[in-house]
Amino acid sequence: MDASDNPQQNHLLAALPATVLKHFSSHLELTSMHLGEVLYEPGAQLRHVYFPTTSIVSLLYVMENGSSAEIAIVGNEGILGISLFMGGQSTPSRAVVQSAGFGYRLRANLLMQEFNKAGPVMHLLLRYTQALITQMSQTAVCNRHHSLNQQLCRWLLLSLDRLSSNNLDMTQELIANMLGVRREGVTEAAGKLQQAGLIHYSRGRITVVDRPGLEAQACECYAVVKKEFDRLLSFPATG
Amino acid sequence: MDASDNPQQNHLLAALPATVLKHFSSHLELTSMHLGEVLYEPGAQLRHVYFPTTSIVSLLYVMENGSSAEIAIVGNEGILGISLFMGGQSTPSRAVVQSAGFGYRLRANLLMQEFNKAGPVMHLLLRYTQALITQMSQTAVCNRHHSLNQQLCRWLLLSLDRLSSNNLDMTQELIANMLGVRREGVTEAAGKLQQAGLIHYSRGRITVVDRPGLEAQACECYAVVKKEFDRLLSFPATG
DNA sequence: CCCTGTCTGTGCGGTAACGAACATAGCGCG
DNA sequence: CGCGCTATGTTCGTTACCGCACAGACAGGG
Numbered sequence: 459m460d461a462s463d464n465p466q467q468n469h470l471l472a473a474l475p476a477t478v479l480k481h482f483s484s485h486l487e488l489t490s491m492h493l494g495e496v497l498y499e500p501g502a503q504l505r506h507v508y509f510p511t512t513s514i515v516s517l518l519y520v521m522e523n524g525s526s527a528e529i530a531i532v533g534n535e536g537i538l539g540i541s542l543f544m545g546g547q548s549t550p551s552r553a554v555v556q557s558a559g560f561g562y563r564l565r566a567n568l569l570m571q572e573f574n575k576a577g578p579v580m581h582l583l584l585r586y587t588q589a590l591i592t593q594m595s596q597t598a599v600c601n602r603h604h605s606l607n608q609q610l611c612r613w614l615l616l617s618l619d620r621l622s623s624n625n626l627d628m629t630q631e632l633i634a635n636m637l638g639v640r641r642e643g644v645t646e647a648a649g650k651l652q653q654a655g656l657i658h659y660s661r662g663r664i665t666v667v668d669r670p671g672l673e674a675q676a677c678e679c680y681a682v683v684k685k686e687f688d689r690l691l692s693f694p695a696t697g
Numbered sequence: 698m699d700a701s702d703n704p705q706q707n708h709l710l711a712a713l714p715a716t717v718l719k720h721f722s723s724h725l726e727l728t729s730m731h732l733g734e735v736l737y738e739p740g741a742q743l744r745h746v747y748f749p750t751t752s753i754v755s756l757l758y759v760m761e762n763g764s765s766a767e768i769a770i771v772g773n774e775g776i777l778g779i780s781l782f783m784g785g786q787s788t789p790s791r792a793v794v795q796s797a798g799f800g801y802r803l804r805a806n807l808l809m810q811e812f813n814k815a816g817p818v819m820h821l822l823l824r825y826t827q828a829l830i831t832q833m834s835q836t837a838v839c840n841r842h843h844s845l846n847q848q849l850c851r852w853l854l855l856s857l858d859r860l861s862s863n864n865l866d867m868t869q870e871l872i873a874n875m876l877g878v879r880r881e882g883v884t885e886a887a888g889k890l891q892q893a894g895l896i897h898y899s900r901g902r903i904t905v906v907d908r909p910g911l912e913a914q915a916c917e918c919y920a921v922v923k924k925e926f927d928r929l930l931s932f933p934a935t936g
Numbered sequence: 937c938c939c940t941g942t943c944t945g946t947g948c949g950g951t952a953a954c955g956a957a958c959a960t961a962g963c964g965c966g
Numbered sequence: 967c968g969c970g971c972t973a974t975g976t977t978c979g980t981t982a983c984c985g986c987a988c989a990g991a992c993a994g995g996g
Contacts, residue, residue: 519838522917527841529834544827545820546929550921551834576815581784588783591830595768595790598837599758602766602877605982629943638841640984645944661943661992678761682789690785845953868973879954884974900962900973 463488465562467511469535469691470586475578482572486562491515493627497538497553504547506563507539513559514620516636519551527601527638530593531556531613533620535687540587542566543573543580556636557617557627585690592686596679601638604677609637610647611676614657616683618666626664651675702727704801706750708774708930709825714817721811725801730754732866736777736792743786745802746778752798753859755875758790766840766877769832770795770852772859774926779826781805782812782819795875796856796866824929831925835918840877843916848876849886850915853896855922857905865903890914 465486466472471479491497491513498504500520508515510533517529529551532538541549572579593616600609613636617626630648634641648664651657656671657664666672673680704725705711710718730736730752737743739759747754749772756768768790771777780788811818832855839848852875856865869887873880887903890896895910896903905911912919 517834519834521838521842525842527838529837541827543823544830545824546827546925549827549834550831550925574815576813576819580815584782585784587826588780588785588788591783591833592789594830594833594837595756595758595788598768598833598840599760599766599877601837601840603760603764631943638838641943642945642985643983645946649945659944686785686789870973880973881955881975882953884976888975898974 465509465511467534468509468537468562470537470582471509471562473582473691478572478579482564482568485568486564489561489563491555491559491561493555493558495555497555498548500550500552501548504539504542504566506565507537507542507569508553508561508563509537510534510561510620511559512621513555513561514557514617515561516554516556517549517551518554518636525638526635528613528636529597530590531616531620532590533617534622535620535691536586536590537583539566540583540590543570543583544587556632557621559621582691589687589690593683596683600677600679604679606637606639606643607647607650607675608677608679610644610651611672612680613637614664614666615669615672615676615680618669619684624666624669626666627662628664629662630659704748704750706773707748707776707801709776709821710748710801712821712930717811717818721803721807724807725803728800728802730794730798730800732794732797734794736794737787739789739791740787743778743781743805745804746776746781746808747792747800747802748776749773749800749859750798751860752794752800753796753856754800755793755795756788756790757793757875764877765874767852767875768836769829770855770859771829772856773861774859774930775825775829776822778805779822779829782809782822783826795871796860798860821930828926828929832922835922839916839918843918845876845878845882846886846889846914847916847918849883849890850911851919852876853903853905854908854911854915854919857908858923863905863908865905866901867903868901869898 465479465483497508497515514531514533515538516531518526519529520526538553541547573583600612613633618624630644631641634644648657648659652659654671656668657666659665704718704722736747736754753770753772754777755770757765758768759765777792780786812822839851852872853865857863869883870880873883887898891898893910895907896905898904
């Protein structure tokens with residue numbers, strides 16, 4: 459786990475001023491994040507924030523009837539627990555590990571100490587939050603107007619950007635839950651993508667073969683989000 | 698315009714510390730906001746923020762092909778231009794006046810001066826932003842899972858909460874643009890609501906007759922958003 | 937090596953919303 | 967007072983996705 463024990467794998471941590479990162483470093487706990495693990499429940503007060511490195515976490519809203527929809531994806535470009543510094547302490551959504559891996563955990567009060575200095579750390583976190591807002595907005599637009607095919611492409615690309623490989627370990631069932639659609643729909647859409655030679659998958663592992671091809675089939679939503687992350691965080695969202 | 702010339706009609710302004718409000722007061726310009734007026738365009742740098750009092754403004758994303766979808770509604774409970782203090786200066790969405798009325802305009806640098814003090818004003822604005830995030834998230838969920846009927850109810854209620862009457866001046870065409878659906882769909886859904894005795898409408902004016910009835914037909918999304926606004930801002934979103 | 941569970945594929949009827957075309961109806965202005 | 971514009975109503979075929987049911991297929995453990 460040598461290479462993976464490096465906080466700078468998380469782009470937000472890497473973008474912190476060196477002094478702050480040093481100050482944090484002894485408090486950053488490397489944490490293994492397992493598939494399906496819930497980092498926080500709706501309404502729950504936060505004790506820690508998380509900085510994913512090799513994992514992906516979804517912000518998911520689960521409805522009364524049990525069906526769900528993903529609101530945003532957070533990976534090595536971001537942080538989980540923004541409601542901490544936004545002042546609400548909690549959100550109505552749930553944070554679920556969508557792709558197993560590692561991340562760093564930091565006690566809430568330590569982050570808040572830095573945030574409250576109203577310096578570069580605060581501004582970085584707020585810019586990240588704005589990028590996240592864009593992602594959420596675009597999710598809303600995409601849910602309204604785009605086909606399952608397009609959405610699947612967008613989703614694959616967003617997930618891929620948050621890892622450092624072109625493999626995703628996730629079943630179609632899981633993807634369906636994230637997109638808030640039927641599993642069969644994902645099977646069909648993924649089948650088309652595979653036939654078109656863009657991806658390859660088998661039993662829970664998806665490999666992207668032709669990334670430009672995927673981008674061509676995705677709706678504009680992907681590009682909008684990517685561009686905004688790049689603009690606001692000036693490091694590429696891509697691993 | 699006597700009664701309408703009172704900044705405290707905007708709940709966010711009203712919640713400011715008295716000293717700050719006093720400091721702002723000579724700089725708050727009462728502004729008439731006309732139907733369809735664009736307060737800011739995607740990507741445009743902000744010179745002012747807006748505090749609606751009797752108007753409603755939609756955050757709208759307009760796609761390449763011209764169709765659109767509303768991301769959030771801002772009325773007398775909020776502020777337009779959060780990307781200013783979030784640090785991005787602009788957003789990919791557009792702010793369009795959805796219901797004509799008044800609001801106050803404040804120069805960006807004046808707001809930033811207060812925000813940068815990292816005191817109660819900043820915390821208030823951030824809590825508002827988190828509430829707005831909830832609204833956006835729930836829009837995404839609603840777009841995914843709920844019927845046009847349910848969405849129309851949610852939307853009417855959200856709009857109503859941001860005015861001080863039970864009348865809305867807007868055509869079905871306009872509502873369709875906001876919801877990102879066909880006008881005919883709105884006609885049909887609104888027809889059902891009228892038949893059920895919940896609303897009454899004619900030529901661009903909608904009157905809500907049975908509000909509890911509307912709430913009963915709305916999806917859970919409305920309640921989630923309302924509750925979160927109340928929780929985070931501790932003043933009711935309702936006019 | 938088979939058995940079991942998980943993952944993926946497929947077919948079917950049902951439905952909500954779509955796109956387009958067109959019909960009515962109220963309002964305002966000349 | 968009627969003409970024209972805007973708002974609303976209605977129809978029809980099409981489509982994307984749903985819910986359900988079930989069939990194959992691959993993997994790992996006993």
